[in-house]
Amino acid sequence: MDAATAWALFIAGFTDTAFARRAATRFRAGPLEAVHFAEGEVAGTPFAEFFAYGSNPAAALAAVAASRPPQRHYLTVLEDRPGLRETIERGGFRLDDTEALMALDLAAAPLPLPEWEVSVLRSVEAAEWHNANDPQGIRWALPANLADPRMAHYAIVRDGRLLARGRNFHLDAGHSYVSRVYTAEAHRGRGLARALMTRLLADDRARGARWSVLTASRMGEPLYARLGYRALGTILIFEAG
Numbered sequence: 001m002d003a004a005t006a007w008a009l010f011i012a013g014f015t016d017t018a019f020a021r022r023a024a025t026r027f028r029a030g031p032l033e034a035v036h037f038a039e040g041e042v043a044g045t046p047f048a049e050f051f052a053y054g055s056n057p058a059a060a061l062a063a064v065a066a067s068r069p070p071q072r073h074y075l076t077v078l079e080d081r082p083g084l085r086e087t088i089e090r091g092g093f094r095l096d097d098t099e100a101l102m103a104l105d106l107a108a109a110p111l112p113l114p115e116w117e118v119s120v121l122r123s124v125e126a127a128e129w130h131n132a133n134d135p136q137g138i139r140w141a142l143p144a145n146l147a148d149p150r151m152a153h154y155a156i157v158r159d160g161r162l163l164a165r166g167r168n169f170h171l172d173a174g175h176s177y178v179s180r181v182y183t184a185e186a187h188r189g190r191g192l193a194r195a196l197m198t199r200l201l202a203d204d205r206a207r208g209a210r211w212s213v214l215t216a217s218r219m220g221e222p223l224y225a226r227l228g229y230r231a232l233g234t235i236l237i238f239e240a241g
Helices: 003-015 018-023 057-066 084-090 124-132 192-206 221-227
Strands: 024-029 032-037 047-052 073-078 093-105 151-158 161-170 175-183 211-216 230-240
Touching: 003 032, 003 047, 003 093, 003 175, 003 211, 003 230, 018 024, 018 032, 024 057, 032 057, 047 057, 057 073, 057 084, 073 084, 073 093, 084 093, 084 230, 093 221, 124 151, 151 192, 161 192, 175 192, 192 221, 211 221, 221 230
Parallel strands: 047 073, 175 211
Antiparallel strands: 024 032, 032 047, 073 230, 093 211, 093 230, 151 161, 161 175
């Protein structure tokens, strides 16, 4: 898979969930793809996000300004060439996060590991418990997404504590997008994320999917590389202000 294909799948994974279809509107801002959320998934506040790949940074900044975005907005860029960060920061943005865009050929995905039991959320009651006990303190299993057969929510629970979780969005018959993978800090280094991901990927492969795409933090990238994911580019997330 090339970077342009993975980039398009990443944008779809971010903007085409059941929740996003209800709360968000996709649009074009000059050369940029963009989305406006009337309600954010985590914070609940409105925001806009603009996606730039191969665009001149000055042109991207002009397109964002011309769209008259809400106060909270982001410019997310796939590339990190010399001078790009400085140009965007001079345009009134600050670098909020850096992630790796990664893809996995599911034919090479590992088999599930037996040492941790991975469950799949099925009910609203289960989602409410997992949200209330989330180690990161966020609502990651939303009712609209839970009801969507294209999305699956995975968790590892032991002794009444949520130790790890993540979700998988089946974009189409051949592709999926993984997000919200997180392990409680006190339980890292025990193979939890790997166990969760191998179960998730095995389910993907059983559905006949060919590729899995995700974005990885610096801390998470080594795990995904060991699972067979390949880094295709660097994503820079800039926040206005």
